[in-house]
Amino acid sequence: MAAFRIDQNTVMAGNKEVQVLSLKGQVDMTVVPELEKKLTGLIEGGHYHLVCAMGELEYVSSAGLGVLLRIHRRLEKEGGRISLADVPEEILHVLKVLGFHHIVRVYPDVNTAVQATVACAVDTPLHRG
Numbered sequence: 001m002a003a004f005r006i007d008q009n010t011v012m013a014g015n016k017e018v019q020v021l022s023l024k025g026q027v028d029m030t031v032v033p034e035l036e037k038k039l040t041g042l043i044e045g046g047h048y049h050l051v052c053a054m055g056e057l058e059y060v061s062s063a064g065l066g067v068l069l070r071i072h073r074r075l076e077k078e079g080g081r082i083s084l085a086d087v088p089e090e091i092l093h094v095l096k097v098l099g100f101h102h103i104v105r106v107y108p109d110v111n112t113a114v115q116a117t118v119a120c121a122v123d124t125p126l127h128r129g
Contacts, residue, residue, distance in 0.1 A: 020110060021038070
């Protein structure tokens, strides 16, 4: 089991900054407070466009999904968005079973997620398989 880690990178999309957070390891209830603090801190710092790159994530607990949902709702009120990118198949399956992908947008890669996160047009969630 890999230790949980968040790597952050700022990407420009047009004239907007997008914070790309690469989540690595496992998001279980022991690290949920760290994840929530990081995401909340970004919003409080004026960052309203977030992408969670999940390619190196092994597991997300229901508590972790709850954090993502709360952040999504908060960003909606601020005119921002959180998107997920490069979600491993096992995690994507869980998101689909729960219908989570209909609430928080899921994209095949970080670049697509970054562009969609700042776009004004309404988009549709990714559907694999």
